[in-house]
Amino acid sequence: MADFESFRKNWIRPFFFYGNNRLSLIGGALTSASALVLIGFWVIDVFGHGGSNNPYIGIIVDFALPGLFVLGLLMIAVGLLFRQRSLKAAGEIPTVFPSIDMRDPVFRHGIEFVAIATAINFVIVGTAAYRGVAYMDTPSFCGQACHVMDPEFQAYHMSSHRAVPCTDCHIAPGVGGFVHAKMNGTKQLANVLLHNWPTPIMAEQKIPTADKTCLNCHNPERNIGDRIHISNTFGDDEKNSLTHTVAVLHVGGGNVLGQMSGIHGAHSAHIEYIATDSGAQTIPYVAYTNPDGSITEYLSSDAKGTPAGNRRTMDCIDCHNRAAHSFETAEQALDRFMVAGAPNASLPFVHKQGMALLKTEYRTQQDAEAGITKGLEQFYSSQYPQVYASQRAQVEAAAKALTSIYDHNIFPAMKVTWGTHPNNLGHNDYPGCFRCHDGSHTSKSGKTINNDCTTCHNLAATDEASPKAMTELGLP
Incomplete structure (x- = not known):
């Protein structure tokens, strides 16, 4: 009992006395609000069925919320230190720290401030966390925020599944799938932060089995x-x-x-x-x-x-x-574009020249655009000057079409080239x-x-x- 009384006088009372400053109070509110949101995520993970399947939810649960929690603790400590130094310099440190008494208006106002700030921070942090999870469920996050996935993002928009969220196919339902996805997402985040991602990124049969994903929409027994x-x-x-x-x-x-x-x-x-x-x-x-x-x-x-x-x-x-995420071969893509009219088949040898330009190795996509445009213009201006003069617009349209084919299939920075991703x-x-x-x-x-x-x-x-x-x- 004596030990507790000593602890209360020498630690608890000084803590609340020095902690009655704006920085520490804000830190306490931030810490408590982030803790409540974090606990809410844990409860949903373990007992609930409404948790997101997003693989990058680990960014929030394992990094963002703990980071806010620690930041709040640091703000409390810094506030305590600053007030202690300030009072010491002014010679206002009491010999006996005031007792914790709700009837004390100063102490009561401090508690009220923390309670109100905690409630406000809880709404802000909770809403931000929810919106963050919702955003990370979108293809734009997977393909654009995570820039190393640009090849897959470009191919996704060319596929018949472009309206299907990434998580519907890549994340298995249930607690096991969710936990695996969260751990994998956290690992991927670490790889990106450390610039340690593979080039190219291969699926390597890590997609959940079809009965957990594909068959939610498709029926293989339907008579086609x-x-x-x-x-x-x-x-x-x-x-x-x-x-x-x-x-x-x-x-x-x-x-x-x-x-x-x-x-x-x-x-x-x-x-x-x-x-x-x-x-x-x-x-x-x-x-x-x-x-x-x-x-x-x-x-x-x-x-x-x-x-x-x-x-x-x-x-x-x-x-x-x-x-x-289907990547075309150069032959498939060029034939498809030519059927649509650009490159126009009226340009002599445009298929042969187009194939040669598409299969040339370029350092970047910008180099490819410049090289394809220059190469096609040089070919027609030197070999078919009359065609170049009369069909200049079609030559330019052909160059744009070839550049588009290249940009949607070849990504030098990620070492994705023709045939990198086989289609079975x-x-x-x-x-x-x-x-x-x-x-x-x-x-x-x-x-x-x-x-x-x-x-x-x-x-x-x-x-x-x-x-x-x-x-x-x-x-x-």
Whole structure:
């Protein structure tokens, strides 16, 4: 009892006496308000279901709020020190510090000030924290505030998922997904602050499985049936000859009887695989669960045995791996732009020259813009002066189109170039389907994974100038 009385007289009373200054009172209000908001986040994390899935919420919970808490404590300490020195210099330090008494108007006003300031700070800090979390849920934060994600941000705006928030696909629901996202987000923040991010940034199969993300909107058992896909290709000849390839894709799905068919149906069974690289571009082992529950294992002819590595259950993301961040090849992008009219196919050799300029290595995107514009103008002014004089506007439009293609696909600072991010949908530009359907994955019984092209598609026309199939479909 005597020890407590000594503590009260020698510590508690001096603390409240010196602490009765504006700086310490504001610090106390800031500390208490940030503590209340921080505790609120902890409660929601542990017991609630309304917490944000944002991976960068760790910025607020682990850095911002604790930072405000510590700042408030420092303000209290500095205020105490300043008042103690001020009173000592004036010779006004009492021999016996006044007792803590709510009837003392000075002490009571100080407590009232702290209470009111705490309430105001609680509203301010809480609102700011909520708005901060809401902002960090937006694609603009992920892609623009975090500048190293600029390649993914540019590709996102070119995709069919550009209206879907990043967190809907990148963060798994539930407490486990939230905790993992928060820890990962904090790690990413540290990497950015320390300038220690990888170049390029690769997904490396860190996306949650499709049943936790994709299937919230998409139904793989929906019967899509057959879809017609037309590829338009311009040649490297003077006339930029246009040809078309018409494919009938057997996407399939489920019918009214629940039977699965087509591409989706063939991959709806339980399939596991082992990849030997982080991007899953080399798959030497596949295990297929048959309808009777037995398992057939397939090994690539290059594999000497079951490879080491994590077994992954195949789902939508294994083929649709670039659903929201698809980077085009130079050929795809240039053909697509030329179909739209810029570069204009009336410019001789514009496809060939365009490809050469797009695949030239530039130090920065600004250098690319200058180099592409200068290179195209020099080509036409020297090789086709009459065309350059009569179609100057089309040459300039072609240069802008080529620059746009480059800016949306190539990012020198992040070491993102043509082919950095493979797209596994199809097999024309990247291994894609042929990672497994290459004819070399064989079981012990001699059964090989099907690589019959007609299983997935039929070609109605291949590189034809005027395919009959397009005429029959009423297409120009």
